[in-house]
Amino acid sequence: MSYTLTTLRTSIQDYTENDETTFVNNLRNFIRSTENRLFKMIDFEVFRKNVTSATTSSDRFLSVPTDFFSPFSLSITNSSNIEFLLEKDVNFVQEYHPNPSVTGVPRYYARFDVDNFIISPTPNSNYPVELHYYYRPTSLADSTVQLTVASASSFAVGETITGSSSGVTATIESKNDSDNKLTIVVPTTGFTNGETITGSNTSHSSAISSISSDTTTSWLSKNAINALLYGSLVEAYIFMKGEADVIQLYERRFMEEVSRLKDFGESRENNDAYRQGLPRRQRT
Numbered sequence: 158m159s160y161t162l163t164t165l166r167t168s169i170q171d172y173t174e175n176d177e178t179t180f181v182n183n184l185r186n187f188i189r190s191t192e193n194r195l196f197k198m199i200d201f202e203v204f205r206k207n208v209t210s211a212t213t214s215s216d217r218f219l220s221v222p223t224d225f226f227s228p229f230s231l232s233i234t235n236s237s238n239i240e241f242l243l244e245k246d247v248n249f250v251q252e253y254h255p256n257p258s259v260t261g262v263p264r265y266y267a268r269f270d271v272d273n274f275i276i277s278p279t280p281n282s283n284y285p286v287e288l289h290y291y292y293r294p295t296s297l298a299d300s301t302v303q304l305t306v307a308s309a310s311s312f313a314v315g316e317t318i319t320g321s322s323s324g325v326t327a328t329i330e331s332k333n334d335s336d337n338k339l340t341i342v343v344p345t346t347g348f349t350n351g352e353t354i355t356g357s358n359t360s361h362s363s364a365i366s367s368i369s370s371d372t373t374t375s376w377l378s379k380n381a382i383n384a385l386l387y388g389s390l391v392e393a394y395i396f397m398k399g400e401a402d403v404i405q406l407y408e409r410r411f412m413e414e415v416s417r418l419k420d421f422g423e424s425r426e427n428n429d430a431y432r433q434g435l436p437r438r439q440r441t
Contacts, residue, residue, distance in 0.1 A: 160378040160385060162188070162300040162343045163371040169389050175397065181345050183396060184389075185298035191388030191411075192296055192377060196226055199418055200291055203376055205229060207289045212280040217257050219266070219274040224292040231266050231274070233284040242266045242276065250277040297385075300343045300373040301330055304365050306354065309337040311361035320365075321353040329356075343371045384414035 160168070166184045170176060196204070208222055212233065232241045240262070245253075247267040254277040261278035269275035309332050312318070318339070319326050325348050327341040348354065348365055355362045377385055390407040394400075 158382060159374045160297070160382055161371045161373055162297050165297065165378065165385060165389065166345070168386055169393055172386075172390055173393050173397065175393075180393070180397065184345070184393075187389040187392035187396070188385065189296050189298045190392050191385055192298075194388055195377065195381065195384060195415070195418070196291070196293065198415055200227070200229075201376075204291050204294055205289060206292055207287055210286045210288070212263065212276065212282075212284045212286055214280055214282050215258075215260060217276055217279040218269065219276055219286065221268070221272055221274060222288070222290065222292070224294075226291045226293040228268075229289040229291060231286065231288050233263055233286055235262055235284060239287075247275060250275050254278045294375065297373070297375045297378050300371060301340050302343050302371050303369040304339045304341065304348065304354070305367040306337050306339060306363040306365055308361075308363045309339055310334040311359055312339060312356050312363070313359050316356045316358040318354040318356055320348045321355065321362075323347070323349050323352060343373075381414065381418055384411060384418060387411040387414060 162185070165188060166181075169184055169187065170181070173180075175181075204226070210219070212219060228244055230241055231244070232239050234240075242263055243265050245265045245267050247269055250265050250267045253265060257279045259278065260281035263276040263278060263280055263284070266274050266276045306312075312329055312332060314329050314331055317326055317328050318341070323346065325344050325346055327344045327348075329339050329341060331340045332338065333340075348368055350365055350368060353362050353364050387407045387410040391404060391411055394404045394407065
C-alpha cells in the first residue's frame, strides 16, 4: 500500500469526518508539516547525498545547496589529507575568529543564513570541499497532474485557472504548448472533462479534453504510510481544536511509527568518527 496526495487527503477526511472548505484547503499543510517533523526526527539515509566544491581564499562563506536540509559532514582536502570540519553554532564560529581578514586552515563551520555556511578561520587557500548532507525531497503535498486543453499557448505559468462548472481553482506550475498540456498541483477537488477553464491574468479560456490521474507517490508515502497518516491527523485535530485525548492518541501512534522508522534511518550517533565534537540536532 502507498499513498498519493489524493488518497492521503481522503483518508484524513474519512478519519476526521470533516469536509469543511477551510479544513480541506489546509490538508496539504498538515501533510507537509508531518513530513518536516519526520525529517527533523530521523536522518533517512535514502535522503543523503554529497557535493564537491572549493573554498575561495580570503572568503569565509561557502554556498549551501538549494535542496539542503541538514549537514552530515563537511571536509576539506589539505595537502592530500582529508580534514573534517566541526559543525558549531554561528556565534561560536564568529567569536572563535572575530577578525575575518586573518586567514588560516578552516576548522569549524556553521549555517550562516539560508544561502551560506560560514567557515572559520577564513581560508588561506582554495581548498577542495566535500559536503555530505541530507536533502529535502519534493513533498507529497506538491504532487501534480496534467490537464490537456484545446489551446495552452495563451495561458501563463503562475496564473490561477478556474473551472466554469466545477468552480475548482489551481495554479499553473508549467505548460507544454506543443502538447497543449498544463501542469498543476493536484487540486482539492477535481476539474471535470469538457469544462472550460479561464486564466486569472490572461483571461484566456479553453476546454479540458482530458485529466491525468494522481499517481505520484513519495518514499515516505510508500515506506512511512502510517506515520504520514497519524502525524497528519495530529495536525488536523489541532487545527480543529479537537479533544485532547484524540490528539494524544494519534500522537502516540505517530511516535510508535517514528520508533519503527528509525530502523530505516541513521540517527546521529555520538561515537561517529566523522562527527565527534559536533552539536547534535535536537530531536523533538
